[in-house]
Amino acid sequence: MKYHIWTAGCQMNVADSQRVGSELEKLGYRHTDNYRSADVIVLNTCVVRQSAEDKAAGFLWSLKPIKQARPDKVIALMGCMVGVRGGGKLAQVFPHVDVFMPPSEPGPLIDYLLARDSEQAALHYRHRLQDEELALVLPRHQQNRLVSAHVPVIYGCNHVCTYCVIPSRRGRERSRPVGEIAAEVRSLVAQGVREVTLLGQIVDRYGYDIPDGPRLPDLLRAIHDIDGLYRIRFLTSHPNYMSDELLDTVAELPKVCEHIEVPNQAGDDEVLRRMKREYTMADYTALIERIRARIPDVAIATDIIVGFPGETEAQFQRTLDTLAQLKLDVCHVAMYSPRPGTVSAKMMPDDVPPEEKKRRLDAVNQLQEQIVAEINARLLGRTVEILVEEKHRGRWKGRTRTNKLVFFEDESGTDWRGKLVNVEITWTGPWSMRGVLPGQQTPSLRLEPAVIAGIGAPGD
Numbered sequence: 001m002k003y004h005i006w007t008a009g010c011q012m013n014v015a016d017s018q019r020v021g022s023e024l025e026k027l028g029y030r031h032t033d034n035y036r037s038a039d040v041i042v043l044n045t046c047v048v049r050q051s052a053e054d055k056a057a058g059f060l061w062s063l064k065p066i067k068q069a070r071p072d073k074v075i076a077l078m079g080c081m082v083g084v085r086g087g088g089k090l091a092q093v094f095p096h097v098d099v100f101m102p103p104s105e106p107g108p109l110i111d112y113l114l115a116r117d118s119e120q121a122a123l124h125y126r127h128r129l130q131d132e133e134l135a136l137v138l139p140r141h142q143q144n145r146l147v148s149a150h151v152p153v154i155y156g157c158n159h160v161c162t163y164c165v166i167p168s169r170r171g172r173e174r175s176r177p178v179g180e181i182a183a184e185v186r187s188l189v190a191q192g193v194r195e196v197t198l199l200g201q202i203v204d205r206y207g208y209d210i211p212d213g214p215r216l217p218d219l220l221r222a223i224h225d226i227d228g229l230y231r232i233r234f235l236t237s238h239p240n241y242m243s244d245e246l247l248d249t250v251a252e253l254p255k256v257c258e259h260i261e262v263p264n265q266a267g268d269d270e271v272l273r274r275m276k277r278e279y280t281m282a283d284y285t286a287l288i289e290r291i292r293a294r295i296p297d298v299a300i301a302t303d304i305i306v307g308f309p310g311e312t313e314a315q316f317q318r319t320l321d322t323l324a325q326l327k328l329d330v331c332h333v334a335m336y337s338p339r340p341g342t343v344s345a346k347m348m349p350d351d352v353p354p355e356e357k358k359r360r361l362d363a364v365n366q367l368q369e370q371i372v373a374e375i376n377a378r379l380l381g382r383t384v385e386i387l388v389e390e391k392h393r394g395r396w397k398g399r400t401r402t403n404k405l406v407f408f409e410d411e412s413g414t415d416w417r418g419k420l421v422n423v424e425i426t427w428t429g430p431w432s433m434r435g436v437l438p439g440q441q442t443p444s445l446r447l448e449p450a451v452i453a454g455i456g457a458p459g460d
């Protein structure tokens with residue numbers, strides 16, 4: 001029995017799909033890359049923009065003949081297309097779907113399969129007993145192969161950015177307990193994971209929904225002590241919750257990477273006000289300065305929406321000016337897409353024409369490409385520490401602490417996967433870099449000797 005999971009959208013969906021895979025494996029299913037040969041097909045969907053929703057719907061329609069030919073196959077629809085309220089009208093539109101699963105909830109699919117098959121129910125029961133030791137069993141094809149894993153720490157979102165459909169699909173904020181997250185990270189490390197990225201729509205609001213609850217810095221400290229874990233990242237941040245304590249914790253804890261993802265969305269105060277982002281450009285610029293002052297060598301990523309309703313040429317120009325001035329490491333840019341039920345879709349006409357949105361998108365990408373090329377070029381000739389993730393087309397692929405991609409070649413036959421390696425950068429481009437292994441590996445410069453002793457020196 002085989003399963004296939006199709007995943008669209010954000011890292012949270014990647015983590016959710018992994019959880020579904022893990023639960024399916026407990027029932028005896030095995031992963032396949034080929035959805036046509038799968039007995040269970042899961043579509044984990046994204047609806048943040050119309051294009052994402054169209055893609056999911058297109059794939060879903062293409063499954064209809066497969067389901068008609070083989071009614072015993074199970075088709076499960078998951079994620080933001082379904083939303084916290086479950087299937088509803090979707091069941092009428094897509095009658096070939098057997099199960100609807102809200103974001104982050106494998107439960108309905110597992111219950112459906114258990115109800116069908118008593119042997120699976122027995123297997124599931126045995127696994128439940130073992131689960132106390134291992135909080136998350138990675139799907140087999142990822143065990144001792146997956147180096148970098150995503151771990152949701154807070155579900156949902158309480159903000160109401162006027163363009164954003166996510167809060168209505170993922171519900172109110174719910175933080176996971178520190179102990180549960182730490183147990184999950186420990187189990188991932190035992191299965192070969194070396195880096196975790198803690199996830200939340202606004203990850204720095206971790207714990208806000210719990211009276212006197214922990215905060216993100218507390219969580220970072222709690223998982224920092226886990227032996228065998230080399231690196232910790234977190235995303236996405238909102239400018240209004242990036243406390244000095246959080247930034248200082250990032251700077252202080254050796255395993256927490258100098259990598260911050262904090263969306264700006266627009267470079268103009270009036271647009272920001274209509275987006276209900278609740279900060280001004282002066283606030284955002286001051287935050288970037290504060291981050292840079294407190295975290296040396298930090299890399300900062302941002303998100304930008306172009307063509308928000310009413311965005312004038314002058315307002316868009318301020319976004320370009322901001323990017324040119326701040327010189328951030330990454331800019332994810334998207335054309336505004338009106339989403340059902342959002343404030344902007346209801347109240348603000350989508351009045352920037354599609355070709356103009358595209359022109360603005362291209363302008364941002366072009367500028368950002370130059371900026372990143374310049375930033376990366378500064379690394380030429382420098383030695384950087386990378387965590388190796390996999391071999392890709394004959395070259396090893398890793399990331400710097402600042403989340404930049406580095407490729408290197410090595411014919412020695414050494415398995416570098418999951419190891420920290422220092423490489424000297426020999427070529428840089430905007431999207432990746434190339435490096436070479438120095439003759440001798442030297443230990444990480446950033447990790448304290450005690451920490452290195454705890455996690456094993458690179459190359460061991």
Ligand code: SAH
Nearest residue numbers: 163164201236263303304305334335336337
């Ligand atoms: N809470 C997350 C949101 C994830 S959505 C965050 O703050 O990053 C990821 C990005 O998609 C957002 O940052 C935004 O730039 C973009 N986005 C959200 N809604 C959009 C819409 N209606 N049209 C275009 N882009 C959108």
